[in-house]
Amino acid sequence: MLKIIIPTIMLLPTALLSPKNLIWTNTTTHSLLIAAISLQWLHPTYFPHKNLSQWAGVDQISAPLLVLSCWLLPLMLMASQNHLQQEPMVRKRIFITTLITIQPFIILAFSATEVILFYISFEATLIPTLILITRWGNQPERLSAGIYLLFYTLISSLPLLVTLLHLHTQTGTLHLPTLELMHPSLTLSWTGTLSGLALLMTFMVKAPLYGLHLWLPKAHVEAPIAGSMLLAALLLKLGGYGIMRVTMLMGPLTSYLCFPFMTLALWGALMTSSICLRQTDLKSLIAYSSVSHMGLVIAASMIQTDWSFSGAMILMISHGLTSSMLFCLANTNYERTHSRILLLTRGLQPLLPLMSTWWLLANLTNMALPPTTNLMAELTIMTALFNWSMPTIILTGLATLLTASYTLFMLLMTQRGTSPSYITSIPNSNTREHLLMTLHILPMLLLMLKPELISGTI
Amino acid sequence: MLRWGRWGRALRPRGGAGAARRGGPSPRCASDLFGEVGRALQRGLPGGHWGGPGRPPPEQADVVVVGGGVLGWAVAYWLKALEGPRRGGMRVLVVERDPTYSRASSVLSIGGIRQQFSLPENIRMSRFSASFLRSINEHLGVPDEPPIDLQFNPSGYLFLASERGAATLEHNVRVQREEGVQVALLSPAQLQEKFPWVNVDGVALASYGLEGEGWFDPWALLGAFRRKATSLGVYSCVGEVKSFVMSSENEVTAQGQSEPVSRIKYVNVHAPDSREYQPVACAIVVNAAGAWAGQLARLAGAELPVEPRKRFVFVWHCPEGPGLECPLLVDTSGAYFRRDGIAGNYLGSISPAEEDEPDTGDLEVDHSFFEEQVWPKLAHRVPAFASLKVRSAWAGYYDYNTFDRNGLLGQQPGVGNLLVAAGFSGHGLQQAPAAGRALAELLLAGRFRSLDLRRLACARLPARQPAPESSIV
Numbered sequence: 001m002l003k004i005i006i007p008t009i010m011l012l013p014t015a016l017l018s019p020k021n022l023i024w025t026n027t028t029t030h031s032l033l034i035a036a037i038s039l040q041w042l043h044p045t046y047f048p049h050k051n052l053s054q055w056a057g058v059d060q061i062s063a064p065l066l067v068l069s070c071w072l073l074p075l076m077l078m079a080s081q082n083h084l085q086q087e088p089m090v091r092k093r094i095f096i097t098t099l100i101t102i103q104p105f106i107i108l109a110f111s112a113t114e115v116i117l118f119y120i121s122f123e124a125t126l127i128p129t130l131i132l133i134t135r136w137g138n139q140p141e142r143l144s145a146g147i148y149l150l151f152y153t154l155i156s157s158l159p160l161l162v163t164l165l166h167l168h169t170q171t172g173t174l175h176l177p178t179l180e181l182m183h184p185s186l187t188l189s190w191t192g193t194l195s196g197l198a199l200l201m202t203f204m205v206k207a208p209l210y211g212l213h214l215w216l217p218k219a220h221v222e223a224p225i226a227g228s229m230l231l232a233a234l235l236l237k238l239g240g241y242g243i244m245r246v247t248m249l250m251g252p253l254t255s256y257l258c259f260p261f262m263t264l265a266l267w268g269a270l271m272t273s274s275i276c277l278r279q280t281d282l283k284s285l286i287a288y289s290s291v292s293h294m295g296l297v298i299a300a301s302m303i304q305t306d307w308s309f310s311g312a313m314i315l316m317i318s319h320g321l322t323s324s325m326l327f328c329l330a331n332t333n334y335e336r337t338h339s340r341i342l343l344l345t346r347g348l349q350p351l352l353p354l355m356s357t358w359w360l361l362a363n364l365t366n367m368a369l370p371p372t373t374n375l376m377a378e379l380t381i382m383t384a385l386f387n388w389s390m391p392t393i394i395l396t397g398l399a400t401l402l403t404a405s406y407t408l409f410m411l412l413m414t415q416r417g418t419s420p421s422y423i424t425s426i427p428n429s430n431t432r433e434h435l436l437m438t439l440h441i442l443p444m445l446l447l448m449l450k451p452e453l454i455s456g457t458i
Numbered sequence: 459m460l461r462w463g464r465w466g467r468a469l470r471p472r473g474g475a476g477a478a479r480r481g482g483p484s485p486r487c488a489s490d491l492f493g494e495v496g497r498a499l500q501r502g503l504p505g506g507h508w509g510g511p512g513r514p515p516p517e518q519a520d521v522v523v524v525g526g527g528v529l530g531w532a533v534a535y536w537l538k539a540l541e542g543p544r545r546g547g548m549r550v551l552v553v554e555r556d557p558t559y560s561r562a563s564s565v566l567s568i569g570g571i572r573q574q575f576s577l578p579e580n581i582r583m584s585r586f587s588a589s590f591l592r593s594i595n596e597h598l599g600v601p602d603e604p605p606i607d608l609q610f611n612p613s614g615y616l617f618l619a620s621e622r623g624a625a626t627l628e629h630n631v632r633v634q635r636e637e638g639v640q641v642a643l644l645s646p647a648q649l650q651e652k653f654p655w656v657n658v659d660g661v662a663l664a665s666y667g668l669e670g671e672g673w674f675d676p677w678a679l680l681g682a683f684r685r686k687a688t689s690l691g692v693y694s695c696v697g698e699v700k701s702f703v704m705s706s707e708n709e710v711t712a713q714g715q716s717e718p719v720s721r722i723k724y725v726n727v728h729a730p731d732s733r734e735y736q737p738v739a740c741a742i743v744v745n746a747a748g749a750w751a752g753q754l755a756r757l758a759g760a761e762l763p764v765e766p767r768k769r770f771v772f773v774w775h776c777p778e779g780p781g782l783e784c785p786l787l788v789d790t791s792g793a794y795f796r797r798d799g800i801a802g803n804y805l806g807s808i809s810p811a812e813e814d815e816p817d818t819g820d821l822e823v824d825h826s827f828f829e830e831q832v833w834p835k836l837a838h839r840v841p842a843f844a845s846l847k848v849r850s851a852w853a854g855y856y857d858y859n860t861f862d863r864n865g866l867l868g869q870q871p872g873v874g875n876l877l878v879a880a881g882f883s884g885h886g887l888q889q890a891p892a893a894g895r896a897l898a899e900l901l902l903a904g905r906f907r908s909l910d911l912r913r914l915a916c917a918r919l920p921a922r923q924p925a926p927e928s929s930i931v
Binding site: 139278343347419424425427 | 516517518520521541544547548707709719721723739740741742868869874875877900901902903904905
């Protein structure tokens with residue numbers, strides 16, 4: 001544990017003290033090294049937790065997400081190089097520092113065994129994200145986006161704090177391994193129901209659930225590329241992960257409380273997929289597709305079976321990589337044409353053929369093409385939901401259909417069709433962008449061969 | 459980030475249509491009071507909606523239209539109209555430096571529309587515009603607003619040709635008829651019978667437009683485009699574009715030569731009467747700056763052969779004049795006049811010869827021009843004009859395309875994302891709806907869809923292929 005956390009924290013002086021010409025090289029290489037070391041967490045173990053200490057432990061649900069978060073930092077740094085080129089050195093350092101600051105908190109959040117520590121690191125990730133969106137976003141709407149993000153998360157997480165403290169007073173501990181061995185303390189009374197809702201609400205907002213998702217399109221669209229990657233790949237998964245952990249504390253309540261969330265999640269998957277078909281803004285389209293996928297994750301996490309947890313885990317990892325890759329691709333478009341509108345950045349295949357290969361791969365994984373892990377996840381979740389209740393197959397089936405249709409729409413709009421006549425010269429795709437896409441797609445391709453690494457139950 | 463206190467104090471509408479929308483009556487009851495307070499808060503707090511002049515420009519826009527004349531607003535309107543009904547969508551910003559339009563060609567125009575051109579593309583554009591103006595309330599009608607009244611006088615254009623110009627006139631009429639224009643050819647006898655007040659001495663042939671020709675109120679059209687575009691979500695701001703931030707790189711052409719191609723990254727919009735400016739990040743810039751389009755292109759490091767040319771218009775009163783049955787008559791000498799209202803006022807002028815172009819520094823009227831150039835020719839053609847009293851006069855600019863006196867539509871050669879809609883040399887107002895639509899289609903669909911205007915593309919400039927127009931008024 002420490003062999004990851006200490007180097008991550010030491011990345012801060014690396015960013016602040018590196019000489020001017022080496023800052024990107026240093027930070028990217030060292031974060032890649034940390035990512036390589038973090039792969040050891042994926043090694044399966046017979047014990048419930050690896051590297052267990054009083055505060056942190058890695059188990060089968062946390063390990064893939066931890067590896068993803070360590071993997072994503074070098075990718076975020078690589079993606080941000082271009083748009084920070086014009087900024088003075090100090091601002092570049094502050095940007096990289098902000099990105100690096102989030103890392104230890106996310107690692108702590110995913111590996112915390114004490115629920116209050118999880119809560120603290122969960123909230124702590126919010127501030128650097130807010131700084132990223134409101135300071136380095138491109139449009140004036142980023143202020144509104146930051147406020148939405150901040151207040152949606154804070155308002156829903158205050159009841160969580162109260163409930164956690166109450167639970168702590170009741171049970172005397174919030175240490176997860178201990179709690180797994182105890183009887184759940186929440187009953188079917190009003191107190192119990194409201195405590196259960198309070199426990200869940202934060203993560204529903206974070207995941208996001210369909211009715212509470214309004215912050216997500218704004219935040220994703222207005223954030224700079226590193227912010228979008230971070231939000232899509234990691235912070236949303238905090239919500240899914242939190243639901244998985246917290247439903248363990250809730251005991252008999254979930255069999256009654258799950259219905260509104262299931263309904264909203266599955267209906268939301270349908271609705272947001274339909275909204276995607278009507279989007280004019282490319283980043284907004286990808287943001288709504290995130291809501292759609294995470295709706296499936298929430299539905300799976302609520303029914304709490306082995307298969308559904310496994311499916312949710314695989315979907316979280318695959319969606320993290322796919323969505324992050326789509327945002328990177330949208331960013332390469334934006335850097336060239338300075339517009340996110342689909343009508344103005346279309347028909348780019350004849351102009352940037354190599355990048356269209358990455359577009360194709362990303363869209364294929366997004367629409368859950370076999371044999372990608374996205375498909376494994378969706379099938380697992382659909383099966384688990386079907387087992388839980390037969391009519392859900394209609395909703396999940398329609399959601400899959402609509403996902404395929406809007407993904408195809410996105411691919412055909414951006415790559416095929418008439419190229420804009422006024423784009424006469426466009427900077428070619430450079431190695432950095434190709435490397436970025438490779439590093440996104442490579443884990444997905446490798447995981448196809450050994451999905452047990454991320455499937456969460458061994 | 460620069461603050462723009464100056465922008466807030468620029469040109470607030472005092473009275474007139476603007477205040478009626480913004481201010482409202484004084485509060486009479488409690489709910490009115492809350493409304494007033496709310497509106498005052500909304501005006502005072504930063505952010506919120508960007509509406510009308512007086513707000514600083516946004517930091518980012520997808521399309522920046524430089525020039526708030528009829529062509530600029532037409533492009534903005536068609537961009538939003540063709541994009542389809544969506545919430546959000548692309549952000550179009552129209553930048554206008556003079557919200558009073560004191561020197562803009564659009565509103566100083568006499569507002570004529572004709573289909574009697576020699577270039578088929580011009581004819582098609584004017585026909586499209588005529589049908590657009592006929593159904594203007596379907597296109598530009600805003601719910602809950604009074605219907606648009608263009609005050610269109612369908613009195614037609616009457617072109618007179620001498621012996622020398624008769625063949626050209628007949629050829630032009632044939633081209634026009636092929637395009638479907640209703641135009642009548644009149645012999646001198648027929649002309650005398652139809653318009654008894656004309657002196658047919660020296661006239662060999664006349665062509666009279668029977669449908670879709672006349673004159674209208676340019677202010678009404680500009681205001682209609684502006685209101686509808688704003689209701690569709692187009693942003694507008696007051697400011698002057700004084701510079702661009704561009705990036706440039708060399709590309710190898712098909713002939714193997716290395717040519718620099720540049721891209722506009724930011725448009726620096728300067729606040730009026732101030733040193734503040736806002737760099738607006740943009741994807742596309744549309745040059746609709748009218749007479750100053752050439753100047754704007756030079757700011758972007760490109761050449762556009764559009765320059766301002768001053769033209770006068772004189773208004774006189776002649777009680778024995780032609781009366782109500784009076785088209786816009788274009789004489790063999792080039793002088794023209796039309797009826798203005800129903801009280802016996804007429805307006806007219808002549809385009810000066812190339813050597814005698816007046817100085818374009820200001821819009822001062824040279825009254826001797828009327829007495830020396832206009833009056834003799836008009837008095838010869840219409841004997842009743844021998845005695846008249848000049849009421850007033852004004853001057854305006856033609857956005858004169860020195861290459862071939864026709865509009866330029868399309869991508870500026872040399873700058874990747876600068877699109878041009880300028881250089882219409884006196885027939886810009888009448889072709890604005892068509893030109894706006896053509897440019898919007900070029901942007902959204904990649905090619906001209908409804909009207910094939912490839913001959914008017916800017917690519918004809920480096921290729922040295924003029925699209926000539928013989929009937930320029």
